Amino acid sequence: MQSSVRQMIKDKKEKNQSRAKFMEKLVPGLLLLCAIISVLTTLGIVFTLIVETITFFNRVSIIEFFTNKDWYPFFGDNPDYGIWPLISGTLMITGIAMLVAIPLGLAAAIYLSEYASDSVRRIIKPILEVLAGIPTIVYGFFALTFVTPVLQNIIPSLPIFNALSPGIVVGIMIIPMVASLSEDAMSSVPNAIREGALGLGATRFEVAVKVVLPAALSGIIASFVLAISRAIGETMIVTVAGGATPKLTLDVTESIQTMTSYIVQVSLGDAGYGTTIYYSIYAVGMTLFLFTLIMNLIAQYISRRFREEY
Amino acid sequence: MKTVMDEKKVVKAPRSEEQIKEKDSVYSIQNFNLWYGKDQALKDIKFEIPEKQVTAIIGPSGCGKSTFIKALNRMVEMVPIVKMSGDINYRGKNIFENKYKVEDLRTKVGMVFQKPNPFPKSIYENVVYGPKIHGIKNKKVLDEIVEKSLKGAALWEEVKDRLSENAYGLSGGQQQRLCIARCLAIEPDVILMDEPTSALDPISTLKVEELVQELKKDFSIIIVTHNMQQAARISDKTAFFLNGEVVEFSDTNQLFSNPTDKRTEDYITGRFG
Numbered sequence: 001m002q003s004s005v006r007q008m009i010k011d012k013k014e015k016n017q018s019r020a021k022f023m024e025k026l027v028p029g030l031l032l033l034c035a036i037i038s039v040l041t042t043l044g045i046v047f048t049l050i051v052e053t054i055t056f057f058n059r060v061s062i063i064e065f066f067t068n069k070d071w072y073p074f075f076g077d078n079p080d081y082g083i084w085p086l087i088s089g090t091l092m093i094t095g096i097a098m099l100v101a102i103p104l105g106l107a108a109a110i111y112l113s114e115y116a117s118d119s120v121r122r123i124i125k126p127i128l129e130v131l132a133g134i135p136t137i138v139y140g141f142f143a144l145t146f147v148t149p150v151l152q153n154i155i156p157s158l159p160i161f162n163a164l165s166p167g168i169v170v171g172i173m174i175i176p177m178v179a180s181l182s183e184d185a186m187s188s189v190p191n192a193i194r195e196g197a198l199g200l201g202a203t204r205f206e207v208a209v210k211v212v213l214p215a216a217l218s219g220i221i222a223s224f225v226l227a228i229s230r231a232i233g234e235t236m237i238v239t240v241a242g243g244a245t246p247k248l249t250l251d252v253t254e255s256i257q258t259m260t261s262y263i264v265q266v267s268l269g270d271a272g273y274g275t276t277i278y279y280s281i282y283a284v285g286m287t288l289f290l291f292t293l294i295m296n297l298i299a300q301y302i303s304r305r306f307r308e309e310y
Numbered sequence: 311m312k313t314v315m316d317e318k319k320v321v322k323a324p325r326s327e328e329q330i331k332e333k334d335s336v337y338s339i340q341n342f343n344l345w346y347g348k349d350q351a352l353k354d355i356k357f358e359i360p361e362k363q364v365t366a367i368i369g370p371s372g373c374g375k376s377t378f379i380k381a382l383n384r385m386v387e388m389v390p391i392v393k394m395s396g397d398i399n400y401r402g403k404n405i406f407e408n409k410y411k412v413e414d415l416r417t418k419v420g421m422v423f424q425k426p427n428p429f430p431k432s433i434y435e436n437v438v439y440g441p442k443i444h445g446i447k448n449k450k451v452l453d454e455i456v457e458k459s460l461k462g463a464a465l466w467e468e469v470k471d472r473l474s475e476n477a478y479g480l481s482g483g484q485q486q487r488l489c490i491a492r493c494l495a496i497e498p499d500v501i502l503m504d505e506p507t508s509a510l511d512p513i514s515t516l517k518v519e520e521l522v523q524e525l526k527k528d529f530s531i532i533i534v535t536h537n538m539q540q541a542a543r544i545s546d547k548t549a550f551f552l553n554g555e556v557v558e559f560s561d562t563n564q565l566f567s568n569p570t571d572k573r574t575e576d577y578i579t580g581r582f583g
Contacts, residue, residue: 117390192427196489199385200440200496201417210443215430 049289052282059276065283071246071262073277081280083287085246089256090291093167093238096252097231100171102224105178109220112179113186114208125180132176140240143169148241161243161255169241170234174227181226185219186212222303229295233288235260259288334361336500336530337382342396344374344381346389351377353554355396359547364522364531366545366562368538370577374554375534376424379502382532383419384412401499417444420493421502425509426485428477428492433460433469436477436488440496455495463491464521483514490521501525503533507540519544538578542566550574 013020057065060081068082108128112121148165152158189212197207213220243255244265257265263281271277337359344352351374359365367375380386381398384405397404405415417440428436437456438446446452456473460466465487469480477488486506493501503522507515522531522544535541541548542562549559550571558565558574569575576582 190427192423192425193429195385195388195421195423196427196429196492197439197443198388199383199416199421199423200443200492201413201415202440202443203413206443210439211429 046289049282049286052279053286056276056279056283059279060283069248071257073266073280079276081276081283083284085248086257086259086262086284087287088248088250089163089238089242089246090232090258090260090288092163092250092252092256093170093234093242093258094228094231096164096167097171097174097234098224098228100168101174101178101227101231104171105175105223105227106182106220108175108179109182109186110208110213112183114204114212125183128176128179131173132180134173136173136234136236137240139169139173140166140237143237143241155253158253159243159255161241161245162253163242163256164252166238166241167252169237170231173234173237174230177230178223178227181223182216182220185216185223188219189215218303218305222299225295225299225302229292229299232291232295233260235264239264259284263288335359336361336401337532338399338402340397340399342381342398343394344377344386345393347391351554352381355556357549357556357559359530359532361530362526362528363546364526364533364544365547365549366541367532367534367549367551368536368541368577369551370582371536373551375551376504378551379504379532379534382500382502383416383421385416385421387412417496418498419500419502420496420498422486422489422493422504422506424505426482426489428480428485428488430476430478432474433477433480433488434473436492437495440492444496459491459495460488462494462525463487464517464524465491481514483510483517486510486514486518487521490518490525494525498529500530500532503531505534505536508536515540538566550577552577 065081065083068080069084070080070082071085072080112124116124143165144160147169148158148160148162151162151165158164186208193211193215194207197211198204202210238258239261242258242261244257244261245255246257246262247254249256262284266277266281335358339355339357339359342352342355343350355378367378369375377386381394382400382405386392386394394406398406400415400419403410405412429439431439434456437459438452441452441455446455457466457470460469465484468484469488472479477485480488486509490501490506507518510518519540522533525531526546533541533545545562547559548562548565550557550565550569550573552573558569558571560570565574566578569578
């Protein structure tokens with residue numbers, strides 16, 4: 001019996017040898033191709049962005065782009081192309097969002113990793129992750145039709161389109177991201193370290209804040225930075241509820257425009273192919289891309305640099 | 311391993327009068343039972359743990375000795391399904407009473423764990439963690455505490471020039487002594503040690519054992535150990551646990567030379583376990 005099995009294996013091998021060899025060579029090639037597609041796409045996007053951005057800067061000087069304080073591209077004969085109003089709108093939304101998301105997300109993470117029982121965690125974590133799966137357009141309408149009226153009750157002078165409402169809602173949207181990633185970082189701190197602190201008479205809160213939080217700091221900060229980058233790139237919520245008034249302001253009750261919502265506005269509008277306005281969205285897109293790229297690089301650097309070995 | 315043990319036997323001095331003399335008890339355990347869910351892990355435990363002596367707890371794996379020592383500072387409550395009955399009195403007060411604050415208990419009863427578990431911070435920060443959470447902030451006082459505690463744990467000479475370095479750069483044995491220093495820093499009354507040398511090499515084990523001998527001048531020490539020779543070397547009293555029960559509790563000398571229970575004899579002569 002033994003020898004016959006051996007024989008069967010040998011026969012099979014000989015029969016399939018050429019095909020097996022071919023597959024062995026083909027499979028890595030196919031897999032490589034799949035891997036390359038995403039790299040090529042990224043390169044393609046960056047390439048398009050750069051080429052069109054250069055076209056734009058041939059028509060509008062880069063100095064004006066960064067020094068002009070007005071962004072009025074639709075002003076017929078005398079348009080203004082100063083990026084700052086769009087940047088300030090974007091940063092204001094991001095700032096409000098982080099003010100909402102960091103405390104709430106971190107508190108949720110501390111609760112989930114340090115206090116919640118297994119059964120509670122098993123219920124809450126999936127719900128948090130559902131929150132992350134809601135389409136952003138839904139959040140946009142939530143901001144416009146629920147949050148803004150509520151805020152108007154508190155601040156009667158608040159216009160329908162303002163920075164505050166979408167900022168808060170973007171914050172709510174990224175809470176799950178902060179909570180989930182921070183919770184992962186805190187849960188991976190070994191229990192032995194918690195026991196060590198509890199054994200010294202520390203309360204659970206002291207353990208959470210003075211031992212677990214510092215030990216998980218790199219992961220927590222990385223979650224903040226990723227959340228910031230997500231807030232910068234957020235489009236639908238700010239387009240629906242933030243208005244379309246590019247304004248260099250720090251007043252959260254005013255209508256503003258972010259980089260993303262400007263791109264949406266132009267893409268949907270009737271700016272013809274080849275016009276300066278058409279090319280301007282690439283310059284704005286490039287600026288946006290640089291912002292999020294820098295944020296992601298910072299996140300990577302932080303999680304490598306501040307990793308506490310335990 | 312063998313050479314270290316032999317050496318130790320030669321070095322070991324005969325027991326002084328003072329050690330044999332009866333002392334006050336720090337813990338008095340009365341009819342204590344503990345269950346993990348439906349499994350009873352400790353059955354009707356009852357004995358007194360003396361002050362300023364080393365009490366060893368020995369027994370085969372799964373006999374409940376770690377569970378028992380974790381009950382002494384209520385660390386066992388970290389397991390959600392645990393249920394208990396009976397009393398553990400620490401200095402005359404039942405630690406399971408509602409108004410007994412578990413943080414107060416753990417401030418007086420320090421613990422050294424099986425695996426060294428320093429915080430991922432500097433050596434200095436590890437030692438001052440306890441004093442800091444209990445409100446000591448004066449830098450000069452903290453510096454003194456660090457020196458005293460590290461000297462107390464016989465680690466000062468090795469680390470005094472690199473107090474700001476991360477504790478994870480120390481060897482396993484040094485880390486364990488750092489954990490002992492961390493525990494000494496809040497000047498506890500009792501030190502619980504849960505197999506403190508099981509993750510250490512023989513040389514480090516010897517150092518920790520010598521340290522235990524030093525520490526018992528000021529502290530009451532309760533040590534769980536797998537290693538019977540270790541119990542014989544360093545303890546004054548020994549409790550032998552089997553299947554969640556205390557089979558025998560007496561002076562270490564007596565328990566090892568003249569056990570009263572057949573099961574103790576079988577265990578210490580290596581017939582099982």
